[in-house]
Amino acid sequence: MTELAKLDVEHRQGVLVAHVAGEIDGSNAADVGEQLLGELSNQARGMVLDLSETEYFDSSGVHLLFDMARRLKLRQQELRVVAGQESFAADLLELTGFAGAAPVDDSVSSAVGALSERS
Amino acid sequence: MTSPGRGSNGGSDASTLENLQRADAAATESFDLDTQLRGLLERINQTLGASTATILLVDDAGETLRPTAAAGLEKDADKPQPIPVGEGFAGQVAADRQPASIEDASQAQADVVSQVLKDNGVRSLFAVPMMVEDQLVGVLQVGAVTPRKFSPGDRQVLETGAALAAIAIKYGRRAAAERDAREEAEASVERIEHLQRVTEAGLAYLELDDLLNELLDRITEILHVDTAAILLIEDDGQTLAARAAKGLEEEVERGFRLPFAAGFAGRIAASRQSVVIEDLDHSPIEVVNPLMREKGVRSLLGVPLVVERALVGVLHVGTLTRRSFTTEDAELLQLVADRAALAIEHNRLYAQRRVAQILQRSVLPDELPWLPGVGLAARYLPASIASAVGGDWYDVIPLEDGRVGLAIGDVVGSGLEAAALMGQLRNALRAYALEGATPEEVAVKLTRFMEAQPGDPMATFAYACFNPETSVVDLVSAAHPPPLAVSPDGETQFVEQAPGPPLGAGGAPVYRGCDTTLEPGSTLLMYTDGLIEQRGHRLVDGQAALASAAAAAPFDPELLCDHILESLDAGTAGPDDVAILAVQSVPATDGTMHLTVAARPQELAAIRRLLRRWLMSSNADQVDVSAITLACTEACSNAIEHAYGPRDASFELEATRLDDAVEVAVRDFGQWRPPRGQDRGRGIVIMRAFMDDVEVLTDDSGTIVRMKKKLSDSR
Numbered sequence: 001m002t003e004l005a006k007l008d009v010e011h012r013q014g015v016l017v018a019h020v021a022g023e024i025d026g027s028n029a030a031d032v033g034e035q036l037l038g039e040l041s042n043q044a045r046g047m048v049l050d051l052s053e054t055e056y057f058d059s060s061g062v063h064l065l066f067d068m069a070r071r072l073k074l075r076q077q078e079l080r081v082v083a084g085q086e087s088f089a090a091d092l093l094e095l096t097g098f099a100g101a102a103p104v105d106d107s108v109s110s111a112v113g114a115l116s117e118r119s
Numbered sequence: 120m121t122s123p124g125r126g127s128n129g130g131s132d133a134s135t136l137e138n139l140q141r142a143d144a145a146a147t148e149s150f151d152l153d154t155q156l157r158g159l160l161e162r163i164n165q166t167l168g169a170s171t172a173t174i175l176l177v178d179d180a181g182e183t184l185r186p187t188a189a190a191g192l193e194k195d196a197d198k199p200q201p202i203p204v205g206e207g208f209a210g211q212v213a214a215d216r217q218p219a220s221i222e223d224a225s226q227a228q229a230d231v232v233s234q235v236l237k238d239n240g241v242r243s244l245f246a247v248p249m250m251v252e253d254q255l256v257g258v259l260q261v262g263a264v265t266p267r268k269f270s271p272g273d274r275q276v277l278e279t280g281a282a283l284a285a286i287a288i289k290y291g292r293r294a295a296a297e298r299d300a301r302e303e304a305e306a307s308v309e310r311i312e313h314l315q316r317v318t319e320a321g322l323a324y325l326e327l328d329d330l331l332n333e334l335l336d337r338i339t340e341i342l343h344v345d346t347a348a349i350l351l352i353e354d355d356g357q358t359l360a361a362r363a364a365k366g367l368e369e370e371v372e373r374g375f376r377l378p379f380a381a382g383f384a385g386r387i388a389a390s391r392q393s394v395v396i397e398d399l400d401h402s403p404i405e406v407v408n409p410l411m412r413e414k415g416v417r418s419l420l421g422v423p424l425v426v427e428r429a430l431v432g433v434l435h436v437g438t439l440t441r442r443s444f445t446t447e448d449a450e451l452l453q454l455v456a457d458r459a460a461l462a463i464e465h466n467r468l469y470a471q472r473r474v475a476q477i478l479q480r481s482v483l484p485d486e487l488p489w490l491p492g493v494g495l496a497a498r499y500l501p502a503s504i505a506s507a508v509g510g511d512w513y514d515v516i517p518l519e520d521g522r523v524g525l526a527i528g529d530v531v532g533s534g535l536e537a538a539a540l541m542g543q544l545r546n547a548l549r550a551y552a553l554e555g556a557t558p559e560e561v562a563v564k565l566t567r568f569m570e571a572q573p574g575d576p577m578a579t580f581a582y583a584c585f586n587p588e589t590s591v592v593d594l595v596s597a598a599h600p601p602p603l604a605v606s607p608d609g610e611t612q613f614v615e616q617a618p619g620p621p622l623g624a625g626g627a628p629v630y631r632g633c634d635t636t637l638e639p640g641s642t643l644l645m646y647t648d649g650l651i652e653q654r655g656h657r658l659v660d661g662q663a664a665l666a667s668a669a670a671a672a673p674f675d676p677e678l679l680c681d682h683i684l685e686s687l688d689a690g691t692a693g694p695d696d697v698a699i700l701a702v703q704s705v706p707a708t709d710g711t712m713h714l715t716v717a718a719r720p721q722e723l724a725a726i727r728r729l730l731r732r733w734l735m736s737s738n739a740d741q742v743d744v745s746a747i748t749l750a751c752t753e754a755c756s757n758a759i760e761h762a763y764g765p766r767d768a769s770f771e772l773e774a775t776r777l778d779d780a781v782e783v784a785v786r787d788f789g790q791w792r793p794p795r796g797q798d799r800g801r802g803i804v805i806m807r808a809f810m811d812d813v814e815v816l817t818d819d820s821g822t823i824v825r826m827k828k829k830l831s832d833s834r
Contacts, residue, residue: 004724023724023727025720025723025724025727025752025756026720026723026752026756026759026760027720027721027723027724028720056727056748056749056752058749058752058753058756058802058805059753059756059801059802059804059805060756062801063801088745088749091808092805095804095805095808096801096804096805
C-alpha cells in the first residue's frame with residue numbers, strides 16, 4: 001500500500017533531524033510517532049522535526065507533536081519543530097498554542113543550532 | 120639348441136627348477152602374461168632339451184583347448200586350432216587330468232598327433248594338466264623331433280612348469296580383471312566429468328549465444344574433434360541456418376543456410392537419431408554443405424536437437440582425419456544437444472514473452488482518461504510463466520454523450536497470437552462503441568468479428584456503459600467473470616447478469632444486457648479470471664476472497680486496486696495474466712457531492728482527494744481548498760472516532776456549492792464523547808478557525824457537523 005507519509009532522518013551535530021514528507025492524519029499519526037521515537041537514540045541531544053515538506057497536517061499531527069514534546073521531556077531530551085512561515089502547519093501550531101510545549105523555528109539550521117548550543 | 124635332454128638326473132633338475140622359479144617370480148611381477156608364459160616355455164624347452172612347448176588353455180565351458188602360448192614351434196600359436204577336450208593327445212590329457220606321453224609318434228597312437236606337430240617333424244610328446252585349486256585351466260605339452268622316453272625328472276620339471284604357468288595365468292587373469300575394472304572406473308569418472316562439463320548449472324546464466332559457443336568449445340575438447348556446429352530450423356520449417364560453430368565459423372559468419380530435408384542433416388532429422396559418416400569420400404549419405412569439403416572434414420557425427428518431441432535443429436561434430444565415432448561419443452553429443460535445445464527453447468519463449476508484453480503494453484491504454492464524475496484505476500500484471508503471457512486486455516472509451524465505455528476481456532490462449540488478436544479486438548470494440556452501439560450490439564458485432572478471424576479464436580469479454588449523470592451502468596457479458604460492485608461503506612455484490620457465450624463460440628448468440636445503478640462513491644470492479652483463479656481452489660472461493668478483499672479496501676480506486684492485488688497475492692508469480700479495471704461513480708454531480716464512507720481512518724486520505732477534486736472543479740482557490748479540506752478531515756476524524764462498533768459503522772459527508780460559498784455536512788450515527796484531556800477537542804478549534812460557520816448538532820440518532828465557508832474568488 002502507498003505510504004501516506006515518508007520519513008527521512010539525518011544526524012547533525014548530535015541532533016536527530018527528521019523530515020516528514022507527505023500527509024499526516026488520523027490514519028498514520030501514531031505510526032509516524034512510533035517511527036520517530038525508534039530513530040531517536042538516548043545519546044542524541046534532541047530531535048528537530050521538520051514539517052516544511054509536509055503536505056497535509058491536522059489536529060492528529062498537532063496531537064502527535066504535543067505527545068512527542070512530553071515524551072522527549074521525560075527522556076531529558078528536547079524537541080524543536082520546523083514549520084514553514086505562513087504555512088498551514090505554522091498556523092495550526094499557533095492556533096493550538098504549541099509554542100508552550102516546544103519551540104517552533106523557521107528553518108532546520110536555526111533549530112539544530114539552538115539545540116546544539118544548549119548542551 | 121642342443122641339450123643333454125635325455126637322461127638328465129634329478130639333482131641338476133632341482134637346480135634348474137630353482138632357476139625356473141626365480142625367473143618366474145620376477146616375471147610374475149611384470150603382469151604381462153604372454154611374455155611371462157613364453158619365457159617359461161622357452162626355459163622348459165631348454166631344460167628338457169625339447170623342440171616345442173605349448174600351453175593350451177581350456178575355455179570357460181571346459182569343452183575346448185586353445186593354444187595360447189608356444190615356444191619352438193611358433194606356428195602352433197599363430198594359427199590356433201581349437202582342440203575339443205577328449206580328442207587328440209592334449210584333449211585326452213585334459214579329459215583325464217593325468218600326464219601322458221608318446222614315445223614315438225611314427226609308431227602307435229600316431230593318429231592323435233596334430234597335423235601341425237607332424238608337419239614340424241615332432242616324434243615324441245609329453246603333456247601334463249594345469250590345475251588351479253582343483254580346477255583344470257589347461258594343458259602344458261612339450262614335444263621332441265626324436266623318439267624319446269620321458270623320465271620322472273622330466274615329469275617333475277613339466278609339472279612344476281605347469282604349476283607355475285597356472286599361477287601366472289591365475290594372477291594374470293586377476294591383474295587383467297583389475298586393470299579392466301580400473302580402466303572402467305577411470306572411464307566412468309572421465310565420463311561423469313564430461314557430463315558435468317556439459318550439464319553444469321552455471322551455464323544457464325550465459326546468454327544463449329555464449330552458452331552455445333561454450334558448449335561447442337567443451338564438446339570439441341572432450342571428443343577431440345576439429346569441427347562442431349549447431350544448425351537451427353528456420354521459421355519456414357524448410358531451412359537450416361548455422362547458429363554457432365567451431366572450426367567452421369564461416370558457417371555462422373556467412374549466414375550459412377541449407378535445405379533442411381537434404382543430406383546428412385536431413386537424415387538426422389528424419390531418423391531423430393545420431394548419424395555417423397566415417398568417410399565423407401565414400402559415404403552413401405550426401406553431404407550438401409560445401410564448407411565441409413572446403414575444410415577437409417573426413418568423418419562426421421550428428422545428433423538431433425529436440426524440444427518437447429519437436430525437432431528444432433541439428434548438432435554435428437567432425438574430424439579432419441578418419442574416425443569411427445562410438446556409441447558413447449553419440450550419447451555424449453546427444454546430451455550436449457539436449458542441453459543446447461533446452462537453452463534455445465527457453466530463449467525463444469523468453470523472446471516471445473517479451474514481444475507479447477511489448478505488444479500488450481502497446482495496446483493497453485497508457486493513461487486512463489480523466490472524466491468528470493468518473494474515477495478510474497487499472498492494473499495489468501503479466502503471467503510469471505513466460506508462455507502464459509498475452510491475451511488479457513481492458514479499455515476505457517469516452518463516448519460522445521458523456522457516458523463512458525468500459526471493456527475487459529481475455530483471449531483464449533497465450534503468447535504472440537493471443538496478444539495480437541487482443542489488439543485487433545480492442546480496435547474493433549472501439550470502433551463499434553464510438554459508433555454508438557449498445558453493449559448488446561457491441562457483443563454481437565464482436566462475435567461476428569471473431570468468427571471472421573482465422574484459426575477459430577475465442578475470448579471472454581465484459582462491456583459496461585456507465586452514465587455518470589444517472590449512475591446507471593448497462594452491462595453485457597460474454598462468459599466473463601461477473602464484475603463486483605463495492606459501495607464506499609464496504610458492501611460488495613457481484614453483478615450477475617445472464618452471460619452469453621464466449622466470443623467466437625459460434626452459432627447465433629444472444630447477449631442480454633442488464634442495468635444496475637452504481638451509487639455515488641461506489642466502485643465497479645471488472646477483472647480477468649487470473650485474479651480469482653488459484654491453483655487448487657474453486658472459482659467460487661476465489662470470488663469470495665475477492666469480495667472480502669474489496670470490502671476491506673480503501674474506496675479510492677487506486678488504493679482499492681493495490682489492496683485487492685495485495686490481499687489476493689496476485690501481484691507476484693501468477694500463473695496467468697491478471698487485469699483489473701475499477702470505475703468509481705464519483706459522488707459529485709450538479710454542485711453536490713454525497714458520500715457514505717466506512718468509519719475507518721484509512722479512508723481519510725481518499726476523502727481528502729475527492730474533496731480537493733470536487734472543490735477545484737467548483738472553482739475554489741488553493742487556500743480555500745486547503746482550508747475546507749482540513750476542516751472536513753477534522754470533522755470526519757471525529758465521526759470515525761465517535762462511531763462505535765468496529766464493523767459496519769459508516770458516516771456521511773455532503774458538500775454543496777452555494778452561490779459564493781461551500782457548505783459541508785458530516786453526519787455520524789454514534790455518540791460524541793466529551794473531549795478527553797487537553798489534547799483532544801482541537802479538531803473543533805481548527806474547524807472554527809478555518810471555516811466561517813461551524814455548528815454541531817447532536818440528537819439521539821447521532822451528530823451532525825455543518826460548516827460553511829465563503830470562497831475567496833467569489834467575493
